[in-house]
Amino acid sequence: MENSAIKIGFITVSDRASRGEYxxxxxxxxQEWIAKALTSEWQPVARVIEDEQTLIExxxxxLADQEGCCLILTTGGTGPAKRDVTPEATEAVCDxxxxxxxEQMRAVSLQYVPTAILSRQIAGIRGESLIINLPGKPSAIGECLEAVFPAVPYCVDLIDGPYLETDESFVKAFRPKHAKKKA
Known part of the structure; x- marks a missing residue:
């Protein structure tokens, strides 16, 4: 039964954090945001890795192919610095x-800081996994997830992932009226 558990991947891309310096x-x-958002039972699969494109890929x-995570969230490595390669790695592995x-994450972030225009985060699909790059700052992570998460459960439905149920008092998932809950 463990294989049927909903798994969500979390990847922190940071040279300093991966070395324990930060x-x-x-x-x-x-993880805290997802714990508040989902009422479905799920388990985290977390990694802290260096800013190396091949390692990120x-x-x-x-997390997508072996761990079977239906959703993979990344933080870090989305800016314009030379070592920031998370979007390139994400694009390389996505179908x-x-x-x-x-577009939505940058639009929301621009309401808070003008430097949001420097953010290069992307999102994509690999098999039955939705991958979303998020900013590195915890408050910005929450702002971006709040902006895009209403579409996440239905996207996961469309790629044959598990049915994700949300706590509607925290974030309300949008599904078209014709979308039915999986048995």
């Missing part, structure tokens, strides 16, 4: 890119 705040912030593949997620 406390990972983004990974816990993503292999970790995304591991489809979903531009609307990035």
């Amino acid at each position: 406390e990972d705040l983004g990974g816990p912030a993503m 292999s970790t995304l593949k591991e 489809k890119i979903l531009d609307g997620f990035a």
